[in-house]
Amino acid sequence: MLNNLKEILSFHYVYPLPLNKFHILMKSIESMHNLVNTSPAKLAKILSISTKNADSILLKYQKVLDIDLVDVYHSNSIRAIPYNSEFYPESLLDLIDPPTFLYAKGNISLLKQPRKIAIIGSRKATKYSGLALEYIVPPLVEQNIVIVSGLAKGADSLAHRSTIQHGGKTIAVLGHGFNHLYPQENKELANEIGQGHLLLTEYPPYFGVQKWQFPMRNRIISGISNAIVVTEASLKSGTLITTEHALEHGKDIFVVPGPIQKEQSKGTNSLLREGAIPIWNGYQIIEELKLF
Template identity: 65%
Template sequence: MTKQFNLQQLLALHYVYPLPLNKLQRLLKEIHSLQNLQFVPIELLAKILGMTENKAQALQTSYLRIISTPIADSYEEHQISAIPYTSELYPKSLLQLIDPPTVLYAKGDVRLLTANKKIACIGSRNATNYTITALQTILPPLIQQEYVIVSGLAKGADTLAHRATIHYGGKTIAVLGHGFFHLYPKENKEIATHIAKYHLLLSEYPPYVGPKKWHFPMRNRIISGLSNALVVTEAALKSGTLITTEHALDHGKDVFVVPGPIHSEQSKGTNKLLKEGAILIWDGYQILEELQMFQIKN
């Protein structure tokens, strides 16, 4: 922990206002310690966090109400691990983001966060059988080399990637766009339960936070940030998948793309990525060769 806060103070603040790390650092720069949060004038708090005074007042009031609640114990009762950015378990690669999560909430095998080899596998929510075929040739070589497969547990390609990883005996991390007291989509309850028991569910949102449309683009930066590289199976031209690839490219990570049929709507985005310089692949061995070449160069 840092002298600027203890875990209880941080979890209390994050519970009432799940702010990203850049905002927390801005706040601490001004008030020096979360111990001082209860004494900060409302107008100053509103200015620091870029919110209305009414919201700042509500934040301060909620913080004072919950500060004495043993939040960490409550999380533990629900098998939830709260991992602040100061923890050894917190992936250092996430700190390279503009707005890293201040706290990660995890269910399952938290040791997967420390794995050196992670690859994101994503694609269209309307994935076709083409994605299933692609995963059959892409994932086994990666799993054999002990790569952890990261995805978002969304409908379509994400779910297929998690299921295929489990089928081939690999390990997977599912990054959610909501807290653990909710599940989206609901039809993924069975696989989410399995991942929480044998693999890892991960979120930057406190357990009570439900799914919101804008949470999923935010989730995508974590999927990219956790991973050494990104694999895209299918994607339409207007797709959240392309947001994730932008995050990966912005941080200098390789983006591997499966070419698709020219008549398929779900391949127009991937084929566009290939035109723009993504790495064309059709099996996992190519990915391993490319990553090995990158390591030799560095």
């Protein structure tokens, strides 16, 4: 565990730097104990921000230091997982910008499960995705593979629900803090996952919903998973951001072939043309992973 956990957690609450930038900060100030004596001008230079912003960060940081965040999080069933925790997935450290902290609700032991498969797809997923998951999910669950997705409308929700229905375990990676929920229609699903499964985010609890945070979330979905399954996706789908992250790190992309006339199959069929692996049941995924 980090020696300066209280200080680092307080700073992350105020200004959640990714790990690469946090290391730059540490190299400059040597210890979090020294941050309170760091001038706004110096902090501004280190973080490449305005002096005004740096001054505001330092003032907020000193106020948050008076709060025992670990206790506050614990009382709200939130576990803050620093980058050197045994529960922090090592695969995330391969990212250019790994999270310094992960915030978790639920069964954090799922993070230590060696096999995780992400199932993603269009927010406008059709019944075709639901049908495909009936063939894909049960074999994966039989092998105790954890299903990862993003709790979004459409394919993500279908993946989480199908996993739970078939007795498996699932991780939902959020693009915001736990004090918020998006979409609202998944509140009941989120509560269920937060009880017997796992909700995960890199954002402190108060962080609201911003568009730019969802592509950032996608790198974590890819980062903690051994492979990616795509059910349906249009050519401009955000799903393709996740597959790009996965390809950059040498992970397999499995794709459900779709009807050539359907908009929600244009992205998936394009991935197949580019070399993704076509699948129509979970056993194919298991056999492919065994080969490697």
